[in-house]
Amino acid sequence: PPRLSRLLLNFADCSGISEAGLQHVTSSLCNGSFKYLELNFSDSGQIGDEGILSVANAIPTTVVRLVLRLRQCHKISSVGIAGLGSALPAGLREFELYVAGCSLIGDDGLAGLATGLPATLQHLKLELARCTALTDTALGKLAVSLPAQIEYLSICLSYCPSITDEGFLGIAKSLPTCLRHLDLVVTGCTKISTALVAAAGLDIDSKQVKSLAQQQQQQQ
Secondary structure (H helix, E strand, O other): OOOOOEEEEEOOOOOOOOHHHHHHHHOOHHHOOOOEEEEEOOOOOOOEHHHHHHHHHHOOOOOOEEEEEOOOOOEOEHHHHHHHHHOOOOOOOEEEEEOOOOOEOOHHHHHHHHHOOOOOOOEEEEEOOOOOOOOHHHHHHHHHHOOOOOOEEEEEOOOOOOOOHHHHHHHHOOOOOOOOEEEEEOOOOOOOOHHHHHHOOOOOOHHHHHHHHHHHHHHO
């Protein structure tokens, strides 16, 4: 419909959806003029890079809020995520990406996504739990690529075993000055020390920092 402003498509746990089927679903998206788009393909085991690239290329330029739920889509790799970054709308203000358990997503993927974040972005949420190929290198690229207008930032890195103090500090020291809300979740990241979390000196709401530190204390 020409006046449609919001679109939510929920295909979670639809294991029978193939990449060809996904391309068929998304083929008409680019003809829309809606501002809010949410797609949920979590636990759809056949969805991989080709499908994600078809989604990326179909996102209307009018979208200002984009939510992609792709948890446990084990065929998605760095190729698909980097391609998504290059296709984000230039006027995007809110972006949420849920790829927990996608273990093929590595540093190149997150770096490619980070490079494509538009300057207009104000709200960013990345759920990267159990993306076990990620290292401090990816966090370094993300840190220097955060748009200056970011006000809300949430990054979940739980059980990413290669993330260390260096990666955490890279994010902590590169936070945009406009930031008002911060969630850094590092549960199960055994190479990040509680002392470092406490000493990071994050100039953000104290409850958020306390919450992160408490999660670290529970690990030890």
